[in-house]
Amino acid sequence: MSEREFHPEVKRLLDGEITIADLPLELRAEGEEALRLLAAVDRSLIAVPAVTWRVMAALERRRWRRRFVPWLLVPALAVAALVLWIVRPWTPERVASRDAVTVRFVLVAPGAQHVSLAGTFNHWDPRATPLVRAGSGDLWTATLSLPPGQHQYAFVVDGTRWVPDPTAPAIDDGFGRRNSVLTL
């Protein structure tokens, strides 16, 4: 047995089949080394509270996509557009407000591999709200249900390029970037 391998009895200790007191004296030091290894195991939970919302939003988006596929393929959408819908898909806001407005965000982004939406409604998390490519073209869309009020946002192209919505008014965010503004 190599110096780098644990003794079979120490492996039984690691498996929880015996205690360190069961080891012969000459293996105690090795046993303690093994227990230090197990003591370093990180068993803390990983909190991912956003997953629930993201899963339900993804399911809802796909239901919408299935329902509106013919509409999404209308070739007249050659420029970015923002369309409001009065519908009520699943979102946390739906519970809180009966007046939630469903907003469809659309961006034409030639050559983009990934487009997402970051704004005040998702804590500016560029990973929280990915847009979906419509067909195989350059048109990307996302549908959100938002509460009444003013929202600021931007599109994030390929994870690095922040692009204001060309169809919406924009304001300076104070850090040299322009945020689009949507008032519902």
Add this chain to the structure above:
Amino acid sequence: MLFSRGGGYRLRAETDAGDGDIVRAVLAGDRERYAELVDRYRDRYARYAARMLGSKDAAEDAVQDAFVRAFDQLAQCQDPNKFVGWFFLILRNRCFAEQRRSKATAPLQAADAIATRESADEVAETAERLRALQHALLELTAEQREVFVLKHVEGLSYQEIAERLSTSVPSLKMRMHRAYDRLREQLREHT
């Protein structure tokens, strides 16, 4: 349901009352109840995915994707009362696929993020041990890492792991014992 043994939380999935009712309700059209299942299991399985993938972000994506896939295939869940065991296999496949896909990337840096974030208030030595072990875990094969995570992070017995992965206890032990040796080697090189 969660309960504690030996300092770690473990899963008792098979008897989790209520999962079957929720699955049946979702299949009957009450889609929103699926959020209850996601709430119930997301953090626990994010831990498994984070230890497997070495990154909290990758784990979050994997768990999200697995829940969406599970929803799509929910009608194929033969025993709704065992939803979580069935879901675990979907997540497991997702994690293994991710590991194959991103083998060339640098998960070790991400591992630092896990260990550092969760041990910020602990003494430096403990934090260093956590980090060193997480590094060493990522040097194991995916199969070795999985059995280590299921036994020593999730707290499952060899028998429970064998049932979950449809394999035998002796083969799991062989895999685990190789993992022990590899971890020892890695940790000695590190220190």
